[in-house]
Amino acid sequence: MSLQSESIEAVGIDNFSPYYNVDMKRSHIRSIGLQSQVIDVDICDSRALHELFKDFQPTHVIHLAAQGGVRASKTDPIPYLMSNQTGFLNVLSASENFGCAKFLYASSSSVYGDLSEAPFQESQTLSAPKSLYALSKLSNELIAKHLPSKDTERIGFRFFTVYGPWGRPDMAVFRLLASSLLGEKFKLTANKDVIRDFTYVKDVSNILIAALSTQTMVSESNILNISAGNPFTLNELFQILEELEIHIEIEETSADPLDVKMTHGSVAKLQESALPVPLTHLRDGIRETWKWMNGIEKDQLRAWFEYSS
Numbered sequence: 001m002s003l004q005s006e007s008i009e010a011v012g013i014d015n016f017s018p019y020y021n022v023d024m025k026r027s028h029i030r031s032i033g034l035q036s037q038v039i040d041v042d043i044c045d046s047r048a049l050h051e052l053f054k055d056f057q058p059t060h061v062i063h064l065a066a067q068g069g070v071r072a073s074k075t076d077p078i079p080y081l082m083s084n085q086t087g088f089l090n091v092l093s094a095s096e097n098f099g100c101a102k103f104l105y106a107s108s109s110s111v112y113g114d115l116s117e118a119p120f121q122e123s124q125t126l127s128a129p130k131s132l133y134a135l136s137k138l139s140n141e142l143i144a145k146h147l148p149s150k151d152t153e154r155i156g157f158r159f160f161t162v163y164g165p166w167g168r169p170d171m172a173v174f175r176l177l178a179s180s181l182l183g184e185k186f187k188l189t190a191n192k193d194v195i196r197d198f199t200y201v202k203d204v205s206n207i208l209i210a211a212l213s214t215q216t217m218v219s220e221s222n223i224l225n226i227s228a229g230n231p232f233t234l235n236e237l238f239q240i241l242e243e244l245e246i247h248i249e250i251e252e253t254s255a256d257p258l259d260v261k262m263t264h265g266s267v268a269k270l271q272e273s274a275l276p277v278p279l280t281h282l283r284d285g286i287r288e289t290w291k292w293m294n295g296i297e298k299d300q301l302r303a304w305f306e307y308s309s
């Protein structure tokens, strides 16, 4: 399922932030033929956003733009405060002002911190984000809950370690596969027993697209996990890579204290909501991602990889 295959008319907004290689972002857009539909706008610019909403008159908004990554929030906190908070508020306010029916936004499994009991449930009380990134996502949920609402339904989706073709080049799956293809060592900055609920990107987009037209949501808080509900340790991920004959030389470095030890999302609320539940097994998702990466020209892949090293 895609916006194109569902014949949903859409415009995309991105400020092409240099957090990772901008050529990768543009190549992605070109690969799906959407150059003319993605507009260079910064969500922190409320006036530009207002003009865009006035011109396009959207009925639904999927808000994904954000400064991602946990580690950079330690050294460069400004984008987390600007894009993830001011920007979030601007997009939500514009959606309200223009009477959009729905505002769907990306939150993160990082809001659960290290104190939550697995599998993480949306109803758990959260008070201990471990990074400024996690705090910015938790604050989005609070803004969405408390900012007075007119007609716009707000639904926050807590994404769990999304991977797949065109996945972020600072994330483990991309870096593992690219290290193998480029003959580089993979720098491991986590313990091998860290647990992640890896979720395939196509499963995530299917849920978001289905949520555009789903009439009723059961979650009282209007927050839903998007997770496979089937977590793996990094060691198990390495085994899967070996089974797929993707060989990697691993260089162990010290673990980053900002990383949470485990993510494992409950899928119960998602099941009740009648939205599709992620079903792609990690092995199949990795195989697809590997296939995609093998189709990328090596010099280009190396540039994307090295930019985020």
Ligand SMILES: NC(=O)c1ccc[n+]([C@@H]2O[C@H](COP(=O)([O-])OP(=O)(O)OC[C@H]3O[C@@H](n4cnc5c(N)ncnc54)[C@H](O)[C@@H]3O)[C@@H](O)[C@H]2O)c1
Binding pocket: 013, 014, 015, 016, 017, 018, 025, 041, 042, 043, 044, 063, 064, 065, 066, 067, 068, 069, 082, 083, 087, 106, 107, 108, 109, 158, 159, 160, 161, 162, 163, 168
């Ligand atoms: N990838 C994951 O595992 C994961 C997990 C949890 C949550 N999320 C959330 O999902 C969303 C998408 O994440 P992603 O991994 O695809 O990241 P991404 O960096 O690939 O996509 C985010 C996009 O937002 C754009 N952006 C940043 N600041 C902006 C601004 N001020 N104005 C306009 N555009 C701006 C960036 O240029 C980037 O292209 C984010 O909200 C992220 O926090 C992702």
